[in-house]
Amino acid sequence: MNGAFAANQPTDSFVNMENLSKIYPNGTVALQDVNLSIREGEFLCFVGPSGCGKSTIFKIITGLSGPSGGKLDIFGTTPKEARKQSHTSFVFQDHTLLPWSTVEANVKLPLELRGGISRKVQQEEAERVLELVGLKDYMKVLPRQLSGGMKMRVSIARALISRPKLLLMDEPFGALDEITRQTLQTELLNIWQQDKKMTVLFVTHNVFESVFLSTSVVVMTARPGKISAKIEIPVPFPRDEAYRTSAQFGQLVRDVSAALHH
Numbered sequence: 001m002n003g004a005f006a007a008n009q010p011t012d013s014f015v016n017m018e019n020l021s022k023i024y025p026n027g028t029v030a031l032q033d034v035n036l037s038i039r040e041g042e043f044l045c046f047v048g049p050s051g052c053g054k055s056t057i058f059k060i061i062t063g064l065s066g067p068s069g070g071k072l073d074i075f076g077t078t079p080k081e082a083r084k085q086s087h088t089s090f091v092f093q094d095h096t097l098l099p100w101s102t103v104e105a106n107v108k109l110p111l112e113l114r115g116g117i118s119r120k121v122q123q124e125e126a127e128r129v130l131e132l133v134g135l136k137d138y139m140k141v142l143p144r145q146l147s148g149g150m151k152m153r154v155s156i157a158r159a160l161i162s163r164p165k166l167l168l169m170d171e172p173f174g175a176l177d178e179i180t181r182q183t184l185q186t187e188l189l190n191i192w193q194q195d196k197k198m199t200v201l202f203v204t205h206n207v208f209e210s211v212f213l214s215t216s217v218v219v220m221t222a223r224p225g226k227i228s229a230k231i232e233i234p235v236p237f238p239r240d241e242a243y244r245t246s247a248q249f250g251q252l253v254r255d256v257s258a259a260l261h262h
């Protein structure tokens with residue numbers, strides 16, 4: 001393992017799920033006995049069939065929904081408190097940008113909503129995150145003038161503006177064409193590499209994507225939703241195009257696929 005990989009090596013255990021369960025009022029057991037310990041700086045991909053509870057886990061982590069049983073500790077506090085302190089941010093498949101607001105205004109929105117942050121700081125932070133996603137020249141543009149990939153970059157910039165400790169991404173690249181998707185995967189890894197402490201939880205239906213991006217792949221099964229395997233991806237960063245076509249990549253894809261169909 002090289003130095004770059006070591007720099008992003010997880011350090012502390014900072015999200016802990018213990019026997020987490022979720023039963024919806026209609027009786028659906030969405031999660032049963034989910035145990036997962038996530039360390040700071042990890043990049044975890046969640047894969048599993050539709051309905052295995054991936055979104056439910058995300059809702060619980062963000063405090064939007066409470067568990068029916070078990071314990072969830074998120075950097076020493078409750079999910080609701082972590083959200084209040086803007087420690088968690090989301091990116092969804094749908095970019096959810098306000099169509100009538102410029103890129104700049106869309107990106108500043110989380111800081112504006114939080115309140116108490118000067119215009120100067122908002123401006124500096126907007127420039128910082130738009131630079132990170134390569135869109136600094138598009139600040140005054142409206143979302144409709146952007147391609148799908150660019151809209152997703154804006155959505156990522158908006159999530160990063162609050163400097164989250166935990167970034168939750170629910171199939172963010174699912175609607176993009178393959179070339180754009182691969183470009184954004186590489187860009188996302190570069191951004192993550194720059195912030196050694198940011199932990200990323202990323203839902204995808206794409207096994208290739210999970211093996212390219214993550215430090216570990218969490219494989220889930222449905223009815224009831226459970227974690228069936230956690231597969232480490234022991235490949236150094238930065239990961240380049242040669243990795244995508246390597247024998248090691250192919251083997252890891254086969255390992256994850258086998259766990260998925262087990």
Ligand SMILES: Nc1ncnc2c1ncn2[C@@H]1O[C@H](COP(=O)(O)OP(=O)(O)OP(=O)(O)O)[C@@H](O)[C@H]1O
Nearest residue numbers: 024025026028030049050051052053054055056057
């Ligand atoms: N509010 C709800 N009330 C009742 N059942 C629900 C509710 N939300 C989700 N479910 C059920 O809980 C299970 C897990 O759903 P969840 O959306 O977490 O799965 P998922 O893995 O994210 O699915 P997908 O990959 O299709 O997005 C499913 O069977 C779903 O139908």
